[in-house]
Amino acid sequence: MGVAVHVEGLTKSFGSQNIWSDVTLTLPPGEISVMLGPSGTGKSVFLKSLVGLLKPERGSIVMSDTDIVSCSERDLYDVRRLFGVLFQDGALFGSMNLYDNIAFPLREHTKKSESEVRSIVMEKMDMVGLAGTEGKLPGEISGGMRKRAGIARALVLDPEVILFDEPDSGLDPVRVAYLNQLIVDLNAQIDATFLIVTHDIGTARTVPDNLGLLFRRHLAMFGPREQLLTSQEPVVRQFLNGRREGPIGMSEEKDVAQVEAEMAALEARGGDQHNGVGPKGASGGEAVPPQLEPSPGLPERKAVRRRQERVARMLHTYDPATADAIRASLPADLLALADSGSYAPTAAGGREWRTEDGAELVVPDPRGRP
Ligand SMILES: Nc1ncnc2c1ncn2[C@@H]1O[C@H](COP(=O)(O)OP(=O)(O)O)[C@@H](O)[C@H]1O
Numbered sequence: 001m002g003v004a005v006h007v008e009g010l011t012k013s014f015g016s017q018n019i020w021s022d023v024t025l026t027l028p029p030g031e032i033s034v035m036l037g038p039s040g041t042g043k044s045v046f047l048k049s050l051v052g053l054l055k056p057e058r059g060s061i062v063m064s065d066t067d068i069v070s071c072s073e074r075d076l077y078d079v080r081r082l083f084g085v086l087f088q089d090g091a092l093f094g095s096m097n098l099y100d101n102i103a104f105p106l107r108e109h110t111k112k113s114e115s116e117v118r119s120i121v122m123e124k125m126d127m128v129g130l131a132g133t134e135g136k137l138p139g140e141i142s143g144g145m146r147k148r149a150g151i152a153r154a155l156v157l158d159p160e161v162i163l164f165d166e167p168d169s170g171l172d173p174v175r176v177a178y179l180n181q182l183i184v185d186l187n188a189q190i191d192a193t194f195l196i197v198t199h200d201i202g203t204a205r206t207v208p209d210n211l212g213l214l215f216r217r218h219l220a221m222f223g224p225r226e227q228l229l230t231s232q233e234p235v236v237r238q239f240l241n242g243r244r245e246g247p248i249g250m251s252e253e254k255d256v257a258q259v260e261a262e263m264a265a266l267e268a269r270g271g272d273q274h275n276g277v278g279p280k281g282a283s284g285g286e287a288v289p290p291q292l293e294p295s296p297g298l299p300e301r302k303a304v305r306r307r308q309e310r311v312a313r314m315l316h317t318y319d320p321a322t323a324d325a326i327r328a329s330l331p332a333d334l335l336a337l338a339d340s341g342s343y344a345p346t347a348a349g350g351r352e353w354r355t356e357d358g359a360e361l362v363v364p365d366p367r368g369r370p
């Protein structure tokens with residue numbers, strides 16, 4: 001199973017330019033999380049901070065008991081090997097064929113023999129559907145295949161956390177759909193922790209277990225998919241519906257009066273197609289569409305049940321719309337677990353939510369961790 005990544009109070013600036021402040025979230029082990037945000041809000045900077053390529057000035061990123069922000073170079077080297085990264089541009093070497101590109105991290109970071117390298121490279125190429133293309137150069141294949149090659153390369157060191165920076169950029173909608181299925185299939189097979197940065201609304205609505213949105217130099221929201229997909233927050237609604245009306249402007253943020261006028265006009269026209277706000281649109285969009293499942297023949301995603309148990313115990317911390325949507329997705333035994341919860345006094349004089357099985361005591365977190 002992948003490991004959890006705990007980000008706490010993270011702040012990053014370049015000189016006097018603050019990129020984001022006080023970002024706090026947990027990527028639950030083995031789950032798929034998606035981070036949305038307008039261009040230039042520092043999504044790539046966030047991914048680079050997670051792998052230790054950029055150094056935030058405040059906060060912590062804890063993974064396997066190591067804080068990536070403050071650890072030694074030696075520890076950083078070790079912890080980095082737990083990550084697989086698909087960078088935004090694919091970052092393949094143009095003069096190397098796919099086989100050598102994908103073998104590169106193994107030859108660079110391990111002492112494996114060429115026959116071991118071969119069996120790993122062939123296995124990963126097969127997993128991403130690239131078997132038979134070993135001899136091709138990156139320039140000879142489609143954009144979608146280059147993304148797959150980048151993913152195969154991110155897999156060769158058996159990472160526990162995989163970061164995808166806009167894996168769908170530059171791809172047509174059909175290729176995006178195939179890529180999303182591949183991501184879900186890989187998660188089912190390796191149960192690693194996934195974080196995907198994307199602009200694609202369809203991806204955000206159907207792929208992740210958890211969704212977040214970076215906006216105005218802060219993490220506007222991060223939580224179970226149901227939380228963002230039912231959210232009434234103007235910025236979340238604007239983003240998930242891909243429309244002009246709302247706080248996100250073309251090049252800069254809009255002023256409050258303009259946003260309010262736009263939202264009133266939108267409401268008068270019947271509201272959004274999605275997000276459970278207003279009537280359903282012509283395409284019949286529902287607030288919380290079903291999540292993509294692994295292809296037939298693959299194992300189930302182990303993260304699904306783990307997440308259900310987690311959110312069942314947290315149900316009382318969510319707003320009513322989120323809690324209703326989560327309820328609709330829970331199996332009977334976990335609904336019973338959620339309903340068995342009650343507040344119990346703590347030794348310190350406070351109170352704590354306790355579910356019947358008592359396995360976990362969950363204190364509501366005001367910052368909305370998943
Ligand atoms: N190494 C760097 N040095 C200085 N500024 C940077 C650096 N990397 C990114 N930035 C700035 O940080 C901001 C966020 O960039 P980025 O993370 O690429 O946004 P996104 O991926 O959300 O589109 C941009 O204004 C960019 O110019």
Ligand SMILES: [Mg+2]
Nearest residue numbers: 043044088165
């Ligand atoms: Mg980026």
